[in-house]
Amino acid sequence: MPRQPIRHHPRMDQIELFRACLGVLSTAQLLHTGITRSAIRRALAAGRVQRLRRGWYGQQPHPDAIRAIALGGCVSCMDALQHHGAWRPRDKREHVRVSEERRRTRGSRGRARVGTPRQRPRHTRCRPYGANPPVAAALDDLEIAFRCALRCADREQLVAIADSLVHRELATLEQLRSWAADAPSSGRGWLDLVRGEAESGTESMVRLRLRALGVAVSIQVRMWRGRRVDILVGDRLIIECDSVAHHTDLEAYERDRRYDRMHVAQGYLVIRLTWQQIHDDWPAVERDILAVIRRGDHRWPRRKPRDSEPSAA
Template identity: 30%
Template sequence: MTLQHDGFSPYVIAQAVAQGLLVRVRRVWVALPGADRELVSAARDGVVLSCITQARRLGLWVLREPEYHVAVSPHGRGGTPDGIVVHWADAVVPRHPDALVDPVENVLALVAACQPHEAAMTIWESALRQGLVERAALMRLPLPRRARRILERAVPFAGSGLETLFSIRLRWLRVRILPQIWILGHRVDFLIGERLVVQIDGGHHVGSQRTSDIAHDAALMAAGYHVIRLSYEQIIDDWPTVQDMIARAVAAGLHLAA
């Protein structure tokens, strides 16, 4: 419909489709050849990309996305294709009739309702950290109860979703855990108590970055800090071992100043 509003007649559009310049997606939808497949699918099904699918497209920290998640489009009641999760909840922010992707505020609201708490928190904190949303603006919206509870706890300081998971999973420990603290000229991921440093390695910790990390670890230990370095696989696939390691370090007083 946008093309017609811009002055292109149905005949001209049909000719462009016949010549292969456009592809007919749906009765009032056309696309360029090679257009984004996810957007084309959304237009075909009459839905908008949302929840963890749109969170992933926005570059937010999504742990897993086993299925596409969409919301019902305002320009038609979409179907429910196999393998796709369709959200029918009211939008927090009104969607434009031609929208194929949800505004980030709607994405976060659906994430809060759909995902387990840890997974939802990683996405919310990622959005805050990247500046895609502001806490004050979110507070003014009519967020559902679960989304508002997540907003009350979410902070923009975690360097990645791994750090969000680490913080959430160790809240029971009842010791001070500070994220993203500068020590000896470098930022550390976590400082537990006064002396226990935890560093979490992502995919970028290779080459010169890895060399710098090792040098900083040595400087920290020389200054009396205890350093524990963890990998993605340890956080995601072997959390009980990580938790036990941190708990034993605290029990041994490694987090206390000498």
């Protein structure tokens, strides 16, 4: 479920607040809920919370938050967007935002060291376009995280992220344009490519890559029985884009292959792409798709075969 913006209501349950903030709260956040400093000390002594660094406390903290706080920052950019429910590009780095004040301070007292150097993932210190406010929570809100992603993500990744934000109703396109207002004007043209229909980042990537080749595509096309397909090229070439989850969801795997069979029975051509093929084998995928198009097989023959009712789903 998408994480809602944190509203520090005095009567808000502390457990609920910890969960919404990746299991990490600052002293200021705790005090705002009505907890006293003496109560914080008692919770520490009783082992109900742990001190991660000066002014920051954890209760079953998420590893992302532990490492971000250890670096003197917060979870931001692509990582924060994912925690809020958006699609995340493949990127092995951990994205941490550090405030300008912290950036100007060399070193930090009480910095935690998480794991050995070999165990620690690579991280990048992100900075948003526009204002870089002080770190007030372990998890950045959507706007700041998105403004950081404008620097870290490439054009294709940004469109896929924005597609997911709009599709999942986490933000509107108007909000995204407003959040991107401080980015260079030359780097905002990608917003015109955002559609919001795509149900996965891989689907957005394939749409953009085919568009760059001059291939017209339709997204999330409704077929018979209300069934939708990811991408339709021409009249009959269906391209389905699987996510990583499809590799482990046996029920979805069986259902999708059943629909593929039924589409083929009606005369459609189906190309189903795995996450790995889209990311690591795109040149070969591109060649195969273009081969189908160049033969004209994406169009119905002059005499289209009569539709037949597929077998029961």
